[in-house]
Amino acid sequence: QSVLTQPPSASGTPGQRVTISCSGSSSNIGSNTVNWYQQLPGTAPKLLIYNNNQRPSGVPDRFSDSKSGTSASLAISGLQSEDEADYYCATWDDSLKTLLFGGGTKLTVL
Amino acid sequence: QVQLVESGGGVVQPGRSLRLSCAASGFSFSSSAMHWVRQAPGKGLEWVSMIWFDGSNTYYADSVKGRFTISRDNSKNTVDLQMNSLRAEDTAVYHCARDPPSSGYAFDYWGQGTLVTVSS
Numbered sequence: 001q002s003v004l005t006q007p008p009s010a011s012g013t014p015g016q017r018v019t020i021s022c023s024g025s026s027s028n029i030g031s032n033t034v035n036w037y038q039q040l041p042g043t044a045p046k047l048l049i050y051n052n053n054q055r056p057s058g059v060p061d062r063f064s065d066s067k068s069g070t071s072a073s074l075a076i077s078g079l080q081s082e083d084e085a086d087y088y089c090a091t092w093d094d095s096l097k098t099l100l101f102g103g104g105t106k107l108t109v110l
Numbered sequence: 111q112v113q114l115v116e117s118g119g120g121v122v123q124p125g126r127s128l129r130l131s132c133a134a135s136g137f138s139f140s141s142s143a144m145h146w147v148r149q150a151p152g153k154g155l156e157w158v159s160m161i162w163f164d165g166s167n168t169y170y171a172d173s174v175k176g177r178f179t180i181s182r183d184n185s186k187n188t189v190d191l192q193m194n195s196l197r198a199e200d201t202a203v204y205h206c207a208r209d210p211p212s213s214g215y216a217f218d219y220w221g222q223g224t225l226v227t228v229s230s
Binding site for chain 2: 035046051096097100102
C-alpha cells in the first residue's frame with residue numbers, strides 16, 4: 001500500500017484529454033514538488049514533469065501537471081497511442097525522510 | 111552524454127550479500143545526489159536509498175534500513191549499494207538515478223538497471 005495513492009488504471013481514446021491523480025498528505029505532496037515519470041514496457045522510467053510543471057527537453061507540452069493541497073494531477077491532452085505506458089508520481093516526505101513513489105497508473109489508449 | 115551503468119546483479123541465496131555499482135559519466139558527478147530505485151517483477155517503482163552529492167547524508171527506505179548501505183566515490187564517479195541479509199522480497203531490477211541540483215528530487219537520468227534475484 002503506497003503512501004501516495006494513484007488509480008491503478010486509466011484509459012482514453014486518441015485525441016482525448018486524460019488525468020491521473022496522486023493523493024498524499026501534508027508531509028509529502030503538501031510540502032514538496034511532485035515529479036511524474038513515464039515507463040514504457042521493458043524500459044527504464046523517464047522523467048516527464050518536475051519542479052512545478054517543468055518539462056525536460058523533448059517532452060511535449062501535451063503533458064502538464066497541477067497541485068492543490070495534498071493532491072496532484074498529471075494531464076495528458078491530445079492522447080496518442082505512444083502514450084500507453086505506466087505513470088508514476090513521486091515526491092519527498094519530510095516526516096519519513098524518504099522519497100515516495102505512487103503505486104503507478106497503467107494508461108491504456110483505446 | 112549522460113550515462114549511468116549498473117553492475118553487480120545476479121542470483122544470491124537468502125541471507126547472503128551482494129554489492130551493486132553504478133558507473134556515471136557525461137556530467138559533473140560530484141554535483142548531483144544519487145539514488146537507487148528498484149522494481150520487483152510486475153510491480154511498481156520503489157525508492158531504496160539516496161546519497162547527497164558529497165556523501166555527507168544518506169537516507170533509506172524502511173524496508174532496507176539496517177541491511178543496505180549506499181556509498182559513493184566522487185573520484186571514480188561511482189555510487190554503490192551494499193546489500194546484506196538479502197531476502198526474497200529484495201528480488202528486483204535495481205536502477206541508479208541522478209538527482210541534479212535544484213531539481214526537487216527529480217531523477218532526470220536512469221540506468222537500465224541490474225537484476226537481483228534472491229532465491230535458494
